[in-house]
Amino acid sequence: MNNISIVGIDLAKHVFQLHAIDDKGHKVFSKKVTRDQLRPLLAQLPSCIVAMEACGSAHYWAREIKQLGHDTRLLPPQAVKPFIQGHKNDARDAAGIAEAAARPATPRVAVKTQEQQTLQALHRVRSRLIRARTAVGNELRGLLHERGIIVPQGHRVMRQGDIHRLLDEHREQLGAAFSEVLADLVNEWQSLDSRIAGHDKRLKACVKADTRMQQLMSVPGIGPVNATLLVSHMGDPHRFPNGRQFSASIGLVPRQHSSGGKDILKSITKRGNSEVRRQLVHGARAALRQFQRQDHSDRLAQWIIHLAARVGQRKAIIALANKMARICWSVLAYQRAYQA
Template sequence: MNHISIVGIDLAKHVFQLHAVDARGHAVFSKTVRREQLRLTLAQLPPCQVAMEACGGAHYWAREIQAMGHEAQLLPPQCVKPFVLGHKNDARDAAGIAEAAARPATPRVAIKSEAQQVLQAWHRVRTRLSRERTATGNELRGLLGEFGLVVATGHAVLRQGEVRALIETHRERLGEMLCLLLEDLLDQWAALDTRLKTYDRRLSMLAKASPDAQRLMSTPGIGPINATLLLSQMGNPRRFPNGRQFSASIGLVPRQCSSGGKTRLKGISKRGNGELRRQLVHGARAALRQFQRQPHSDRLARWACALAARVGQRKAIVALANKLARICWAILAHGRTYHPQGQVA
């Protein structure tokens, strides 16, 4: 088996499918191994390229395979699908992975370190808690509205105790059973709000302990949440040739639909990590609001305010998020701190 060039692995929980090919693309073997046998099987192979789809557990296995001396590569699942021939099964999936890995044009997914995955896990749980808090608050408002009590939107109203006082005021009309339900929903919302604050404090502590995060937070619109999220997703910034490539990887550049020599640009592509894109847009919204309160402070502020006046607030926010993504790439790639340019005295 010294002539093995690429091994494609279809990952699973307990049973893994391997498909090995030589340098000419001819199949060497195709077999199934159990989870506890995978390390031993790969350790017996000569150093080669081991390809997998980027999925749950893929980054862990990529680090383990690299430690064995192999070259681990992760491929986007959507780029592997065209190479799966015939009806889908594990053997054909593994063969498709090996075939896609043989193509230099197939994009690769950067392998995350354990520290990146830990940061990513914190953000994923925080996002889930944020969704649950919003859903619980909306459910509470909806039930109150069903009985003629309208509550303003926003977390501040629920946090300040106005809703609890409103329930107490109308307790006799609403009835004890409904009031118990509403108070229970309010307690659930308060518990979620407290947990979210705990997560925000933890992420702020992580950001303060990281020099890279401190440099990122010198940029307008980038706080501890965005800084740690950028670190968890970007990894090594040098894998992107420039800031535009990083911005394109998270879907903040226009989607192109060109033909016949005519260029047509549409809305943003929305590819890549949706949470990072969403948080950058939130940061850009806050930065633009601050720029408009004290306009013409530096070149970025003047550009954003002029763009908002020309094309509208929403388009300007997305364009500013694109600009912030490029600035953050430059900060991490070159080890610099953001300095406002062209300030007006």
């Protein structure tokens, strides 16, 4: 087994499929191993490239296998699919992973650290709670609307206790049983809101402890949510050649469909991490509003205000999100705060 060059692993929960090839692409072995057998087997192999698809538990196994002295590589699933021959099964998946890893042009996914995954988990839970809070609030307003009572939109009505006074005023109209159902919804909304506030405090504590996040917050439209999300997603900024490549990786650049020397640019690609892209768009929307309310002499503010007047608010917001992504890459790559 000293001639092994690449080992492709098809990850699973309990049974893993391995496919090893030499430097000429010839198969050395193909076998199934259990979860307990994977580490001892890889520890016996000479130092080589171990490739896996970027899927569930891939970052964990990449860190563990790297400690054994191997060069671990995570490949995006869409880059592996063209190399899978015939019908799909575990053996052919592992062979396709090894074949894709042998190609220098195959893109790679950066291995995330435990700190990055912790921040990602915090953002995922927070996003789920926000969706649940929105659903509960919409349900409450819809039920009251059916009884002829209109509740203003926004969180202020729910947080300041106005909803309780509104329910007390119409208790006779709503009835005791229906009022209890509405009160339960209000308590659920407020419980979700307090949990979201707790996650926001954790994000702010992360910003205070990290210089990179503090530098990111000097960029217009970047707050604690975007700063922590960008650091957890980007990791090492130098894996991108420039800010334009980072912006393209999260789908904020136009989709190209060019042929015959004629360049055709369509809507943005929406590739990559949708959460990072969505939060950058929210930050760009807030920054544009701030620029339009106050007089700003810096070029970024003047450029986006003129662009919004020429092409409209929505296109200008996407353009500003693209610019913000490129600026954030520069801030992290050169470790300096943004200067207007």
